[in-house]
Amino acid sequence: MPEIGEVARIVHFLRKHCANKKISNILIQEDNIVYGKVGTSASAFQKAFTGKKILDAKQQGKYFWLEMEGKQHPVMHLGMTGWIKFKNDDTSHYYRKPEDENKPQEWPPRFWKFILQLEDDGNEIAFVDPRRLARIRVVEAEAEELRNTTPLRENGPDPVIDKDILTEAWLEEKLKSKKVPVKALMLDQANISGIGNWVADEILYQARIHPEQYSYTFSSAQISALHKAMMDVCGTAVAVLSDSSKFPETWLMRYRWDKGKKDKNILPNGDKIVHLKVGGRTSAIVPRVQKKTGKVAGDVESADEVSEDAAESPEEEATPKKAKATKAKSKKAAATAKDEDMEVVKPKRSRTTKRKAGTNEEDAGAAVKSEEEEAKPVKKRQTKATKAEETNTTKTKTEQNDIKTEDTEGSTRRRSGRLSGKGV
Template identity: 60%
Template sequence: MPEIGEVARVVHFLRKHLVGRTIRECQAFNDDIVYGKVGCSSSAFQQHVEGRKVTGAAQQGKYFYVTFDKAPHAVMHLGMTGWVEFDSESTYYYKQAKETPAKAQDWPPKYAKFLLKCDAEMDGDKRDKVEVAFVDARRLARIRLVDCHAESIRDQTPLKENGPDPVRDRDEVTVKWLSKLLKRKKVPVKALLLDQGNISGVGNWVADEVLFQARIHPEQYSNTFDEEEIERLHHALTDVTSIAVSTLGDSTKFPENWIMKYRWDKGKKNANVLPNGEKIVHLKVGGRTSAIVPSVQKKTAAVAGDVDSADLSDKEQKQPVKGKKRKTFKDEDEPDMLEVETPAKKGKRRDPKSESMRLKKEAEEKPATPISRRSSRRVSK
């Protein structure tokens, strides 16, 4: 899913190609999910956007918005696979076939939800005409109109329900603010970071990177950290999100010591290893896969989670019984590892001699109790 850095990339290209221009034509393609799930419609979007001059583009976490010279304004979310494409320039942040100029491909692109067309600018603005498309194959993106003054758009739904943006609202996201947030909840710290109502823009890979850089285990309860750990977490949150935004989500520009560069080859031989030899393993915390380095991300207090990983070492984590969550410890002095009895495998046969002796002994102790036919057959054997 596009996260804070990738959304910053979309905003960058919107500012480059769209802000300051008038939308000559808007084609919005009917989709009762992408538009309808948030109370909008393609016809309403087309009606209100066509002919409007674009005055700005910005983001709050995973949301981004485009403001016009007249309300309503457009607020969008990319979902899992949504993106904004331009006919004159590739905007993707990872290497793939679509890195070739968009105009060399079929246009408009497949799965487009709307298409904006702007003429070449005159009066000193030498930008060529441009076409902009919002695409989403899985239909998890959201497009809506918000009727308000452009300056107050962050005070409206859905932005007002989301937490502060750690880059844009850096003055608000302080160590003190983070400490209060952590201490008033009792959830795995990764779950807290992923909750957009707490902090905007942090998704799965960003949360994993923040926790790795802070040397914090993702399962540890949010209210168990001391001040030094909170300061490390705050520093990592600020650093990771700032770099993600400043590089526009381009992973080739990320620091070499980031786990993000080495985490994607899950299950492949000789993969998931940092340059220094430390192993990356994958856990499932709250239903989400987490990449961690157990040698540095230690559990220092009570933890919670449903770890589901075959590649954890016995030293770091015992394999839990399938379908059951590990117990958690309230006492910080208790060990952070729980021995779990492994159930017998299905189809495992018992020793026939011991079974026969057990049944014979039971028969001698309780002679009045008839032995079942099945048991009799085992004894006779």
């Protein structure tokens, strides 16, 4: 996702090609997501800015806008894959494949949402977005009041343009007021503008801070290191317009992309880079230097994964997924202990597992009922096991009686007669 440095690159080229120029024509493609999700339409965008003069281009974190003459301004967000392309300039060399470096770029580019044609200029500017997660809106306000309107006012201070606000004291107060992993706090644009996944990882690596550690647990020295790293990383990314070839050789960003590759993800000094999930995002860390010094959201089980079962997060901070896993694990342990105490045979346990989970009283009642019926399955198995034997025994007795009857037929008849006479 384009972060603070990439957006600064876009703003740089917009100023270079658009400042103090008039828009002669706007080509549009209707998109009810890119425009519609924020209450605008492509036709409204076209109507608002055709024939208007562009005065400047500005940025706050991941948002950027064209400052126009009048009270309407386009405010844009690049989402995951949005970008601005120029017909006569290549702004995105790191997006292109090495084999395509010397090929002329396609125009109009694929997935374009609008194209600005400038007066007395052969250059054109296109907004593109393959995944349609970008947002384009028309905001009505005085230019100097734009940052006090939606969506900019809902975002936190920018580490580069708001240094007078984002001070060390401000950061300490923000960290102490939250009970979340520090990386999750940094990724939330309502707290700080412009910091995305790779920037957050770089800041935390430079500050020697573990991303899972809760924000309120840091010492003043750690907060000071975090603030310094934030200013340095964001400032450098913006200054070099996010050209990664100009990043310092010591930056984690240069070596973090080989996740899962054998004998990769190693810094020049030999330190290993591992990956884990924090705040819903894959994080790259260097365990040797990023130690946990306070409460954390989870522990790294192995080099490349996080153990959810081993999470030490407070009960109120646990995610639904972790809670569910813990509950399932507790039920399994309880069932195992119950089976050991009651010596329940397998057939009975398989029958009881079909029963829906209920209250504690229902579970207790079910346990008593299981004890009372414990012998039933065994009795049925015994009946089945001895049925053939009993049949054979009965058959043998019957045959013996028949033989005896044949041998003593006369005696039996006389006995029957005497009994009949006695009865009369």
